Amino acid sequence: MARNKSEADPKDQFCSNPDCPDHGEKGAGNIVKYGHDKNGKQRFWCNTCESAFVETKNTVFYNRVLTEDQIIMICKLLVEKNGIRAIERIMEIHRDTVSSVVEDLARHAREVTDFLISNVGLTKVEVDEMWSFVKKNKRKLPEEARKQMDRATVGYT
Ligand SMILES: [Zn+2]
Known part of the structure; x- marks a missing residue:
């Protein structure tokens, strides 16, 4: 089975920073796309805690x-x-x-x-x-x- 290569949607993502008030919160509107990391993974930016993280499919x-x-x-x-x-x-x-x-x-x-x-x-x-x-x-x-x-x-x- 091939890995799912679905387009990363900020709405499906949540902030991975455990100290962020919106940590683990999906669809709170705090997440925007933020380029890609060196492995080509989508990166996101959390406007709540102002930090970047990679796609969080599974914590x-x-x-x-x-x-x-x-x-x-x-x-x-x-x-x-x-x-x-x-x-x-x-x-x-x-x-x-x-x-x-x-x-x-x-x-x-x-x-x-x-x-x-x-x-x-x-x-x-x-x-x-x-x-x-x-x-x-x-x-x-x-x-x-x-x-x-x-x-x-x-x-x-
Ligand atoms: Zn955050």
Whole structure:
């Protein structure tokens, strides 16, 4: 499945700055288009907090130390059963960073599941495998993240 290349509409965007009064607010009229970043992604400007951000399709994949592509790559490596240390080696990203991304993904497991299936083109089976691998591989995950992963695939059609 190809990635959705729909024209980015400011009305579908929300400010990604957590300190902004309009953070997460869609259609509040505060967002305007603001050129493109070096990867060709649409950038937006928030008139409320006067800061720029890239297209926010999915908050888990944006506004972090890694790019969306890097986070998607981590997911794909997890699907192929590469552990944190293997990912550190392959991507040359420190294991603490990888580890915190994986934890963040697990905390938003349902959202991440939807994103990986609809936008990245992974199958439900692959995403299920990814979560069970994460559960086995990362024993120190918070209970809350575990629950989210359990819930992520249950009843998903
Ligand atoms: Zn803002």
